[in-house]
Amino acid sequence: MTTWSKNATRKPETIPDDAGPSGRPPPGPLHAEANEQFLSELLGAELDDELRGLAVAAGENSQLLAELAYGLVEEGLVARHGGTVRLAESRTPRCVPTFVKLRLGELSPGCQELLKIAALQGRSFLLEDVSRMLNRPLATLLAPLDEAMSAGFVLATERQFVFRSDFLMRGAVAAIPAPARGALQREAMHHSGRSTEETDRRSWVPEYRAPQAAVVTEGDGGPYSRAHGLIMKGKVAVGTDLAQRTRSAPGVAEDERLDAEASALLGGLLLGREEEAERRAREILRERTDQPGDVAALMALTALSHLSWRAGELAEGIRLGRAAVRYCGGADPLWRLHFRLELAAKLTDLREFDEAGTLVDEAEAGLYEPSADVWHAAPAAMRARLYLAAGRFRDARRHAEQVTAATEQNAVPALLPLAYAVLSAVSLYTGDLPTAAEHLERARTSPGRDRDIRHSPRYAWTDVRVAVRREGPRAGVALLSGPYDRLPAERRLYVEDSAAAAFLVRLALDAGDADLKRTVLDTVNGLAGDNPGIAVVGLSALHANALAGRDATGLAQIVVQSPDPLSVALATEELARLHATQTSARRPRAVPAPTDPAAVVADGPAGHQPNSCWAVLSDMERRIAYLVSVGMTNRQIARRVHLSAHTVNYHLRKIYKKLGIGTRVELAREAATYSGAAAIYSVTEDKRSLGPAAAS
Incomplete structure (x- = not known):
C-alpha cells in the first residue's frame, strides 16, 4: 500500500499554466469526466468508486475540486493499492467545508442568509420556500440571489434553483450553528412541503452533470x-x-x-x-x-x-x-x-x-x-450505532448529528428515531440527563417515524436508565413492572446491549426485586444456551450470573475478556464493591444502604477516599489498573487492550503519578478498595478524550 506525504503533490504538473496566483485552476465548467481525470492525474492512479463520487460532487467549481484534491493528500485520506487509489478514511477533507465557509464569508450578510436557508431545502430549491422561511417578500431576495449566482454558488433551471455542488450545499448547511440546524431543518421541511408531487420533481439544466436517476419517483x-x-x-x-x-x-x-x-x-x-x-x-x-x-x-x-x-x-x-x-x-x-x-x-x-x-x-x-x-444519512446512522457500542461517544454523537441535520435526498427520516436514541444514550453516558431526556422524547415523536412503526426496545431501555440515574433504582424497577414489563424478557435487548443483563441484575439486587433478577437470568441464560458459539452472549450471561452470585472470579474474567467497554466498567465497579464489602467485614464501620445511588462504600486509610482518586483516571487507565489487579503482566495487558507493552508501561507510570503510588502491589490495593457505588448509575469518562480510550 502506498500513501502520500503531506507535501508530495504541492505543485503538480497537471495544474494548467493559466492557474491563478494560489496555484489552483481558475473557475470554469468541468464535466464529471474532467473532474475524475484531474483528480486521477493528481493522485497518479485510477480512482475507486468512492473517489469518483467525490470528484463528481465537486460539480463545476474547479477551485473546489483542487481544494478537495489537496485536502485528500495533505490529510492522509488516500492510499494506493496496485493501480488504483482509494480513500483510506471515508470522510471529506476538512479543508473543503473551510473553503466553502471562506467563500461564504466573502458575500454580503443578506446573501449568506439566503444561501444557508436555501441549502436547508436541499440541492435544488424554490425561491418562494426561502421567502417563507425568511418571512420576506420575494422581491427583496432578488439582489442577494443575483450575488449568489454571480459567486458561483447556485444556477437557475427552468423552474427552480440548484446548488452547483453537493459540497457547496453541505458547506452552507454546516455554516449554520449546530444548535439551530435541526430546528431550522424541521421548519424548512414544513414550509417547503417537499413531500408533494409538484415541488419534489427535479429539473436539471442540460449542461449540469448531476447524478442521473434511473427511476425518478413522482412525489x-x-x-x-x-x-x-x-x-x-x-x-x-x-x-x-x-x-x-x-x-x-x-x-x-x-x-x-x-x-x-x-x-x-x-x-x-x-x-x-x-x-x-x-x-x-x-x-x-x-x-x-x-x-x-x-x-x-x-x-x-x-x-x-x-x-x-x-x-x-x-x-x-x-x-x-x-x-x-x-x-x-x-x-x-x-x-x-x-x-x-x-x-x-x-x-x-x-x-x-x-x-x-x-x-x-x-x-x-x-x-x-x-x-x-x-x-447518505443511512451509513451515518449505522456508524453512530457502531461507535456507541464501541464506547466511542464523540464519534457516535458526530455521526448521529449528521443524520439529524441531513437534508432532502441525503436524509432518511425513517432513521431519525435511531439517531436521537444514540444521542440520548451518549448524553446519558456523559452525565447530561436533561439532554438525554430531550433526545429520547425526539426519538419517540420524530416526524420521521410512522406512528404505526413498532417501538424498538432501545427507547424503553434508555428511558429506564435515565429514570435510574435521576431517581434511583426503584424508579427503574417501577417502569419495568409497569409500561416496560416485557423488556426484561426481551432477548433482543441482551443482544443489542451486552451490559444490559448485568445492569438489570444489579438494579434488582439494589431494589430487592427477586422476580426481576430471576427473569433476567432465565432470559440471558436461555439466550446463551441457544447460541453456544457466540462469545459476546456467553460473556453477557457470565457477567449477570457472576454479579448475582457475587463471584469475583467471573467478574475478573469479564474485565479481561469482554470486548464491550461498558461491561468492563460495570464489572470493575462490582469487583470494587465486593472488595470494599470484604474489607468492611474485616474492619466494621457504618456503610450506607446499597439502595442509595449516591452511597460510597469505600475503605482505606483514615481520610482517604479511593473513589475521588480513582475518578482522575481515564477509562483506559482504569482498565489497565484492574488488569494489573487480577495479576496480568504488561505483555498480557497489551494484547488485551490492543496496545504495545511499551504503551501499557507508559500508562502505568501515569497511573502511579495520579494516584501517588509506586508499585503494582499498591495499585492492586487501590483497585481492591475503590468503589464507585454504582457505575451502574454513573458511567464516567475522560472528558479530554471522549470515546477512543473506551474503544480500545
Whole structure:
C-alpha cells in the first residue's frame, strides 16, 4: 500500500499554466469526466468508486475540486493499492467545508442568509420556500440571489434553483450553528412541503452533470420506486400498501414487481407484521431460481435473517445475512445498502466492529454510483450505532448529528428515531440527563417515524436508565413492572446491549426485586444456551450470573475478556464493591444502604477516599489498573487492550503519578478498595478524550 506525504503533490504538473496566483485552476465548467481525470492525474492512479463520487460532487467549481484534491493528500485520506487509489478514511477533507465557509464569508450578510436557508431545502430549491422561511417578500431576495449566482454558488433551471455542488450545499448547511440546524431543518421541511408531487420533481439544466436517476419517483424524488421512497421517508404504512398493490397489479414490469415485493417485505418488518413477512419471505425463496439482482429474494433472505435474530437464533441470522450480502452484487445499490447495513447492525451487536465497519464503507461507496446519490444519512446512522457500542461517544454523537441535520435526498427520516436514541444514550453516558431526556422524547415523536412503526426496545431501555440515574433504582424497577414489563424478557435487548443483563441484575439486587433478577437470568441464560458459539452472549450471561452470585472470579474474567467497554466498567465497579464489602467485614464501620445511588462504600486509610482518586483516571487507565489487579503482566495487558507493552508501561507510570503510588502491589490495593457505588448509575469518562480510550 502506498500513501502520500503531506507535501508530495504541492505543485503538480497537471495544474494548467493559466492557474491563478494560489496555484489552483481558475473557475470554469468541468464535466464529471474532467473532474475524475484531474483528480486521477493528481493522485497518479485510477480512482475507486468512492473517489469518483467525490470528484463528481465537486460539480463545476474547479477551485473546489483542487481544494478537495489537496485536502485528500495533505490529510492522509488516500492510499494506493496496485493501480488504483482509494480513500483510506471515508470522510471529506476538512479543508473543503473551510473553503466553502471562506467563500461564504466573502458575500454580503443578506446573501449568506439566503444561501444557508436555501441549502436547508436541499440541492435544488424554490425561491418562494426561502421567502417563507425568511418571512420576506420575494422581491427583496432578488439582489442577494443575483450575488449568489454571480459567486458561483447556485444556477437557475427552468423552474427552480440548484446548488452547483453537493459540497457547496453541505458547506452552507454546516455554516449554520449546530444548535439551530435541526430546528431550522424541521421548519424548512414544513414550509417547503417537499413531500408533494409538484415541488419534489427535479429539473436539471442540460449542461449540469448531476447524478442521473434511473427511476425518478413522482412525489419523493430519487432513483428508487415510489413505494421504496415512501418507506425510507418514514411513511411506512402508505409505502407498504402501495408496494402490495403494485406487486399484484396486472401488466407491471418484472423489475418493478421485484422491487415492490422487496419493498413490501421491508415495510412489513418495520410495521411489526412478522408472521406475514416470514410467510411471504419463505414463499419467495421457494419460488425463486438463482436470478442475479433479484432484490425480492435477497430481501427475503434479509427478512428471515432479521426474524431469526429477533428470536435469538443468532448464528442463523448471521448466516442468512451473509448470504444476502454475498449474492447482492447485481442488485441496485440502494437495495445493497439495506442488505449490508442490516448485516452490519448484527455484527455490531456481536462487537465485530472491523467487519461491520467494512460493510458500512461498502454500502456508502455504492451511494456514489451515478444512479444512487441519495440517502447518505443511512451509513451515518449505522456508524453512530457502531461507535456507541464501541464506547466511542464523540464519534457516535458526530455521526448521529449528521443524520439529524441531513437534508432532502441525503436524509432518511425513517432513521431519525435511531439517531436521537444514540444521542440520548451518549448524553446519558456523559452525565447530561436533561439532554438525554430531550433526545429520547425526539426519538419517540420524530416526524420521521410512522406512528404505526413498532417501538424498538432501545427507547424503553434508555428511558429506564435515565429514570435510574435521576431517581434511583426503584424508579427503574417501577417502569419495568409497569409500561416496560416485557423488556426484561426481551432477548433482543441482551443482544443489542451486552451490559444490559448485568445492569438489570444489579438494579434488582439494589431494589430487592427477586422476580426481576430471576427473569433476567432465565432470559440471558436461555439466550446463551441457544447460541453456544457466540462469545459476546456467553460473556453477557457470565457477567449477570457472576454479579448475582457475587463471584469475583467471573467478574475478573469479564474485565479481561469482554470486548464491550461498558461491561468492563460495570464489572470493575462490582469487583470494587465486593472488595470494599470484604474489607468492611474485616474492619466494621457504618456503610450506607446499597439502595442509595449516591452511597460510597469505600475503605482505606483514615481520610482517604479511593473513589475521588480513582475518578482522575481515564477509562483506559482504569482498565489497565484492574488488569494489573487480577495479576496480568504488561505483555498480557497489551494484547488485551490492543496496545504495545511499551504503551501499557507508559500508562502505568501515569497511573502511579495520579494516584501517588509506586508499585503494582499498591495499585492492586487501590483497585481492591475503590468503589464507585454504582457505575451502574454513573458511567464516567475522560472528558479530554471522549470515546477512543473506551474503544480500545
